[in-house]
Amino acid sequence: xxxxxxWKRLARRxxxxxxxxxxxxxMGAGLAALSLVGCGGGGGKENGPTGTAAATPGxxxxxxxxxLPAIAPRGPWQPAKVRGGVxxxxxxxxIPLDTFDPHQTQFGPLFSIHSGIFSKVLAYDDxxxxxxxxxxxxxxxxTPDKLxxxxxxxxxxxxxxxxxxxxxxxxxxxxxxxAEDVKYxxxxxxxxxxxxxxxxxxxxxxxxxxxIELPDGPSGLTIKFTTKxxxxxxxxxxxxxxxxxxxxxxxxxxxxxxxxxxxxxxxGPFILDRFAALQVVRMVRNPDWFAKDDLAxxxxxxxxxxxxxxxxWPPADDTSTEAAFRSKQVDFTGYVDSDNVARIVEAVGxxxxxxxxxxxxxxxxxxxxxxxAKAPFPDLRLRKALHLAIDRSRMGQQMFGAGYFVxxxxxxxxxxxxxxxxxxxxxxxxxxxxxxEREEDLAEAKRLWEAAGGPSLPQVxxxxxxxxxxxxxxxPQFQRNVQEVLxxxxxxxVDPTGYTELAQCALRKSCVWGLNYDxxxxxxxxxxxxxxxxxxxxxxxxxxxxxxxQMLEDQRAEFDRxxxxxxxLEIQDYLLDQVLAKLDYxxxxxxxxxxxxxxxxxxxxxxxxWYLYPPNLWLDTAHSTYEGRPA
Amino acid sequence: MExxxxxxxxxxxxxxxxxxxxxxxxxxxxxTGLRKPLGAFSAVIIVALFGAAIFAGWPPFVGMAxxxxxxxxxxxxxxxxxxxxxxxMEIGLQKEPPSAAHWLGTDDQARDTWSRIIWGxxxxxxxxxxxxxxxxxxxxxxxxxxxxxxxxxxxxxQHFMDAFQAFPPILFLILMxxxxxxxxxxxxIALAVISVPSVSRIVRSCIITTREMPYIEAARAIGxxxxxxxxxxxxxxxxxxxxxxxSIGVGVVILxxxxxxxxxxxxxxxxxxxxxxxxxxxxxxxxxxxxxxxxAITLAVLAFNLAGDALRxxxxxxxxx
Numbered sequence: 002x003x004x005x006x007x008w009k010r011l012a013r014r015x016x017x018x019x020x021x022x023x024x025x026x027x028m029g030a031g032l033a034a035l036s037l038v039g040c041g042g043g044g045g046k047e048n049g050p051t052g053t054a055a056a057t058p059g060x061x062x063x064x065x066x067x068x069l070p071a072i073a074p075r076g077p078w079q080p081a082k083v084r085g086g087v088x089x090x091x092x093x094x095x096i097p098l099d100t101f102d103p104h105q106t107q108f109g110p111l112f113s114i115h116s117g118i119f120s121k122v123l124a125y126d127d128x129x130x131x132x133x134x135x136x137x138x139x140x141x142x143x144t145p146d147k148l149x150x151x152x153x154x155x156x157x158x159x160x161x162x163x164x165x166x167x168x169x170x171x172x173x174x175x176x177x178x179x180a181e182d183v184k185y186x187x188x189x190x191x192x193x194x195x196x197x198x199x200x201x202x203x204x205x206x207x208x209x210x211x212x213i214e215l216p217d218g219p220s221g222l223t224i225k226f227t228t229k230x231x232x233x234x235x236x237x238x239x240x241x242x243x244x245x246x247x248x249x250x251x252x253x254x255x256x257x258x259x260x261x262x263x264x265x266x267x268x269g270p271f272i273l274d275r276f277a278a279l280q281v282v283r284m285v286r287n288p289d290w291f292a293k294d295d296l297a298x299x300x301x302x303x304x305x306x307x308x309x310x311x312x313x314w315p316p317a318d319d320t321s322t323e324a325a326f327r328s329k330q331v332d333f334t335g336y337v338d339s340d341n342v343a344r345i346v347e348a349v350g351x352x353x354x355x356x357x358x359x360x361x362x363x364x365x366x367x368x369x370x371x372x373x374a375k376a377p378f379p380d381l382r383l384r385k386a387l388h389l390a391i392d393r394s395r396m397g398q399q400m401f402g403a404g405y406f407v408x409x410x411x412x413x414x415x416x417x418x419x420x421x422x423x424x425x426x427x428x429x430x431x432x433x434x435x436x437x438e439r440e441e442d443l444a445e446a447k448r449l450w451e452a453a454g455g456p457s458l459p460q461v462x463x464x465x466x467x468x469x470x471x472x473x474x475x476x477p478q479f480q481r482n483v484q485e486v487l488x489x490x491x492x493x494x495v496d497p498t499g500y501t502e503l504a505q506c507a508l509r510k511s512c513v514w515g516l517n518y519d520x521x522x523x524x525x526x527x528x529x530x531x532x533x534x535x536x537x538x539x540x541x542x543x544x545x546x547x548x549x550x551q552m553l554e555d556q557r558a559e560f561d562r563x564x565x566x567x568x569x570l571e572i573q574d575y576l577l578d579q580v581l582a583k584l585d586y587x588x589x590x591x592x593x594x595x596x597x598x599x600x601x602x603x604x605x606x607x608x609x610x611w612y613l614y615p616p617n618l619w620l621d622t623a624h625s626t627y628e629g630r631p632a
Numbered sequence: 633m634e635x636x637x638x639x640x641x642x643x644x645x646x647x648x649x650x651x652x653x654x655x656x657x658x659x660x661x662x663x664t665g666l667r668k669p670l671g672a673f674s675a676v677i678i679v680a681l682f683g684a685a686i687f688a689g690w691p692p693f694v695g696m697a698x699x700x701x702x703x704x705x706x707x708x709x710x711x712x713x714x715x716x717x718x719x720x721m722e723i724g725l726q727k728e729p730p731s732a733a734h735w736l737g738t739d740d741q742a743r744d745t746w747s748r749i750i751w752g753x754x755x756x757x758x759x760x761x762x763x764x765x766x767x768x769x770x771x772x773x774x775x776x777x778x779x780x781x782x783x784x785x786x787x788x789x790q791h792f793m794d795a796f797q798a799f800p801p802i803l804f805l806i807l808m809x810x811x812x813x814x815x816x817x818x819x820x821i822a823l824a825v826i827s828v829p830s831v832s833r834i835v836r837s838c839i840i841t842t843r844e845m846p847y848i849e850a851a852r853a854i855g856x857x858x859x860x861x862x863x864x865x866x867x868x869x870x871x872x873x874x875x876x877x878x879s880i881g882v883g884v885v886i887l888x889x890x891x892x893x894x895x896x897x898x899x900x901x902x903x904x905x906x907x908x909x910x911x912x913x914x915x916x917x918x919x920x921x922x923x924x925x926x927x928a929i930t931l932a933v934l935a936f937n938l939a940g941d942a943l944r945x946x947x948x949x950x951x952x953x
Binding site: 318319320323337338340341344394395398399402434435436439470474475476477478480481493497 | 900
């Protein structure tokens with residue numbers, strides 16, 4: 002009878018692998034349950050990332066009525082007390098890219114790398130305020146009329162000169178930059194006969210040029226641009242992302258490209274040392290940078306102050322990111338979960354930075370039937386209904402947690418000069434979040450949808466970019482939002498390539514409704530003309546509106562900054578009231594942590610700023626937090 | 633001469649003394665449960681999983697505006713926002729710790745974790761059972777062809793299976809999912825394909841053993857044809873190992889499905905693997921997201937593995953001695 006008793010048999014049984022595993026699993030489950038008690042304990046509310054928002058709105062709760070966020074100080078730079086060292090951070094700069102060619106790539110992170118290697122005639126000193134400065138130019142352009150720009154280049158600007166470059170390109174290493182290099186770099190992008198003509202995504206900017214002359218000859222330093230018509234943003238074109246000046250001899254004359262790591266030879270503050278996709282981008286100091294003493298009077302002589310920079314591809318999880326930051330393997334970093342920032346700052350005595358990025362999440366519609374697709378919502382009332390129905394506030398919170406800005410007008414809020422003020426925007430339908438106003442907007446959305454025959458529309462597909470992940474993760478919520486408000490069920494499809502299929506689809510005007518992230522741009526013209534002019538290079542909407550075209554041309558011709566701003570606001574009003582080809586949703590705020598020993602780091606809203614603050618970065622080895630930092 | 637009454641009572645005595653006593657199914661279940669507590673535990677978990685999957689949305693209160701699923705409590709994609717009077721906007725209940733309103737907390741998109749785990753059980757069981765059923769049918773069919781025909785056919789089939797088994801299954805799954813459309817049906821087919829070799833190998837070896845048994849020879853001697861022998865004589869005798877392979881295999885397939893979803897290659901919809909992947913990103917600020925989805929996967933796989941072990945103990949006569 003004893004044989005039948007389980008418990009007695011159990012006592013006599015040996016420990017087997019199966020029993021060990023079973024026991025371990027049971028113990029794991031028990032520990033998990035115990036830890037759960039800890040998670041939900043009393044300290045949770047105080048220490049939790051968001052708390053119960055309705056009951057205890059913490060400082061992390063997004064506030065749509067806040068004006069622009071506090072941006073890192075833009076006053077004088079901090080004098081560097083120590084030279085040398087390498088600053089490291091986690092960044093997406095080592096992204097697998099389309100091409101290294103600085104005039105052909107459209108990859109945002111690569112703009113940053115290029116901006117450290119190559120120089121432009123002019124550059125942005127402050128993108129937020131749309132303030133420009135000289136780069137290769139000795140002074141800002143002389144403009145005797147609204148068509149002519151006379152520019153004198155700095156003397157003694159030399160291309161990078163290292164042993165490796167001397168071995169590979171002896172004619173380029175250390176060569177002096179001339180006006181001919183500038184002329185070539187721009188004319189290259191205007192060459193419609195080039196096999197790469199379609200890749201010059203800013204070619205339309207240069208079509209405003211009538212001629213480029215070199216009054217002192219090809220080896221001189223004077224250059225004269227003449228535009229076909231008055232073009233207010235022409236100065237911006239000289240400092241835009243496509244305006245890098247390259248050495249002519251490094252471009253393959255047959256294929257018209259310089260898609261090679263070795264050919265990344267410019268005149269900028271840093272020399273590219275290593276690019277390993279998905280691993281690291283390493284830059285070293287250019288000791289012969291032409292602007293090295295521009296800030297000597299501010300205590301920053303002989304820039305760059307550092308020996309080099311390393312942008313390391315970030316780990317997939319915040320645990321590893323935090324461990325690397327805490328052990329000072331990186332000097333600053335962002336996080337997937339922005340709620341980590343406040344916690345880490347408090348725990349280790351770090352500092353946090355929070356900027357507003359020009360990049361944003363948006364949707365684009367096909368407005369008129371194209372050769373490949375039928376416009377899904379040709380009636381403005383349908384688009385307006387969607388504009389009102391889609392909940393930007395929820396979208397921001399669900400995509401970015403606490404790290405987002407909910408107010409996205411057609412021109413990014415980060416460009417203070419050109420954008421709506423937040424105070425004006427929160428009065429506009431679709432951007433109103435007070436309960437009564439939101440309910441009004443939703444009621445209006447339903448009314449417009451039904452009046453325009455929305456309920457009988459066929460199902461359409463929203464094509465969603467596969468990168469970043471938060472877009473595809475949000476897809477079910479997007480579907481649910483539209484269905485809940487309008488009763489309209491949409492299909493969703495994620496671009497498995499990230500963006501390539503979506504970009505091709507947009508070029509062919511076959512994408513009827515997209516949901517994607519866009520880099521963001523610098524000038525009013527980039528945000529409006531390129532997208533909404535009937536000839537615009539980014540007009541994937543099949544939009545041709547004579548009134549809008551005229552307004553867009555007017556802003557191009559208006560040199561008075563304030564009047565141009567007013568035209569810009571009128572265009573944005575027109576887009577929101579009469580067009581709604583693009584719905585602008587939310588922008589991430591990308592909070593990050595930084596060790597206090599790192600001096601002169603500044604937040605900029607856009608890619609392409611490595612010429613600006615990295616040459617001024619310095620490591621304060623005397624700072625108490627520097628202790629324990631690996632060399 | 634014995635009277636018929638006496639014969640009947642003697643038969644009753646014999647039945648009572650020689651044959652095992654008749655017990656009710658409930659009593660049998662309890663007794664088996666006591667003898668095999670791990671098997672009973674796994675059975676409870678499996679029944680709970682099936683219950684969750686089948687009744688997740690139950691009862692379907694059609695037309696009732698505020699009706700809520702009893703078991704899942706909320707819809708899978710339902711998110712929770714409260715209006716904040718101080719902020720003049722809705723604030724999401726994101727990454728909330730477990731509470732009475734949200735038993736297992738909420739995720740980064742303010743969705744209820746408990747509900748998503750319940751809805752996620754559907755995917756796991758549908759894909760797990762579907763893939764293994766399909767894989768087992770194909771695997772058994774191949775095993776019969778291979779084992780019964782022997783010779784060159786057997787050699788070719790077994791070499792093919794060897795080659796297929798040498799290919800890393802996760803790579804094969806990624807390849808399949810990448811070249812086909814990311815739907816649940818394709819995922820089920822892909823998982824079925826990778827389960828075929830192991831099923832066919834084990835069943836083949838059982839068939840080879842069984843086909844040498846005297847009763848098979850006897851059947852052949854009385855003129856039974858190959859199909860009849862296979863279906864009437866061999867199949868019933870290899871059913872026990874097939875059931876065991878099936879029950880253990882479900883756990884493996886559920887794990888494979890979760891792995892694919894974890895890698896972001898699963899079809900759209902709620903999945904434990906996808907929940908775990910998403911929760912991993914927020915493990916420092918809301919560990920319950922990853923913890924509970926991980927526990928769901930662990931429990932399901934463990935339950936099917938233990939059930940397989942228990943079934944083997946019950947169905948294999950050699951292990952009863």
